[in-house]
Amino acid sequence: MEAARADPAAFDALYRKYLAQVYNYAVYELGDHHEAEDATERTFLSALSGLARFQERARPDDGAGASTFRIWLFRIARNVVAERRRTRRRRPEAPLELAAASVDPADVEATVVRREAAATAWQAVDRLTGDRRRAVMLRFVHELSTAEIAAVLGRSEGAVRVLIHRGLRRVAGDLRPDGVDRDGPRGDRA
Amino acid sequence: MTSGYPMRDGEIEALVVDRYLETLLSRAPLGPDDGVVATGRGVALANASVDIPADLRATAERLVRDLPRYHPSFRFEEHLAARLAVAAASLAGDRPEGALIVFPAPVVGDRAVDDRLPAVRPVVLGGVLTSAALSIAGAAWVAWRRTRAPADPMTRAARAIARARAV
Numbered sequence: 009m010e011a012a013r014a015d016p017a018a019f020d021a022l023y024r025k026y027l028a029q030v031y032n033y034a035v036y037e038l039g040d041h042h043e044a045e046d047a048t049e050r051t052f053l054s055a056l057s058g059l060a061r062f063q064e065r066a067r068p069d070d071g072a073g074a075s076t077f078r079i080w081l082f083r084i085a086r087n088v089v090a091e092r093r094r095t096r097r098r099r100p101e102a103p104l105e106l107a108a109a110s111v112d113p114a115d116v117e118a119t120v121v122r123r124e125a126a127a128t129a130w131q132a133v134d135r136l137t138g139d140r141r142r143a144v145m146l147r148f149v150h151e152l153s154t155a156e157i158a159a160v161l162g163r164s165e166g167a168v169r170v171l172i173h174r175g176l177r178r179v180a181g182d183l184r185p186d187g188v189d190r191d192g193p194r195g196d197r198a
Numbered sequence: 199m200t201s202g203y204p205m206r207d208g209e210i211e212a213l214v215v216d217r218y219l220e221t222l223l224s225r226a227p228l229g230p231d232d233g234v235v236a237t238g239r240g241v242a243l244a245n246a247s248v249d250i251p252a253d254l255r256a257t258a259e260r261l262v263r264d265l266p267r268y269h270p271s272f273r274f275e276e277h278l279a280a281r282l283a284v285a286a287a288s289l290a291g292d293r294p295e296g297a298l299i300v301f302p303a304p305v306v307g308d309r310a311v312d313d314r315l316p317a318v319r320p321v322v323l324g325g326v327l328t329s330a331a332l333s334i335a336g337a338a339w340v341a342w343r344r345t346r347a348p349a350d351p352m353t354r355a356a357r358a359i360a361r362a363r364a365v
Binding site for chain 1: 208209211212213215216219220223253254256257258260261262264265266267268269270274275278279281282283285286289
């Protein structure tokens, strides 16, 4: 991180480290590979040009190598994605045809099962709205900690925990065979 | 389960689920302290068992297992890497060692003027040249040319005539 700040050419290491995470986030948010690539590109270009403004918030007692760079990067990505959404008419349906990329020709049946499982899980998560959906995605797909998600979304850790808990209950209700939901009406109450 | 400050049931459940997810996502085995949660205010939830409803556990495990992770194509990765390298070089180019041209330009050969050079505000040329910088550079260049000894006899003669007319 410090190396990249001193020499922009060293930014490449940060780019390689976080590329997949940012791209993954953009795919889930935008539902389209091309738009995700565009958002990823904008995110990293913006991060590079703003690197001098990044302020490390990690403290020594957070552990060796701890950094808030990923939070900062995800906040940029979140803004870029929000901008992309504002400039298009509607968000497409679930992008899970993307799972076809992992087709194993030696075991087509297992691949189909995996794709169906992925599509079902995705649809249940995608029915969540707003920050509840984002919090669940950031936790389960991108594997950010509660503290990181709180920083990305600009909420308290307690609020994020409740968002995730309620989101998980909602998804569990949707995935139950009887479809019974015990979490009441949908929404982003946290 | 006890708590040092009032928490609503939903928040306590959310804390316990959060602890469980932390373990699930870190792929670490459950330890004897699981379920004991310290808050930022130093309050502990004591004697908490890992009591996650089975359907929540199953759902959490399913989301971790089934939601795919995507990676960009190698072609895109390298394309963006190249673009970032160009941008990084451009950023580095914003602060090159610039050539110093003193303005106003000193009279050549005048040591008294030369001695004052460090006190004169320099104009740094290099990196990105703005139109303002170009204007200042142009003025500096003209000032320097006017004070520079003529390079050839024809130029010297032409300037001598011009000076004579001005007087």
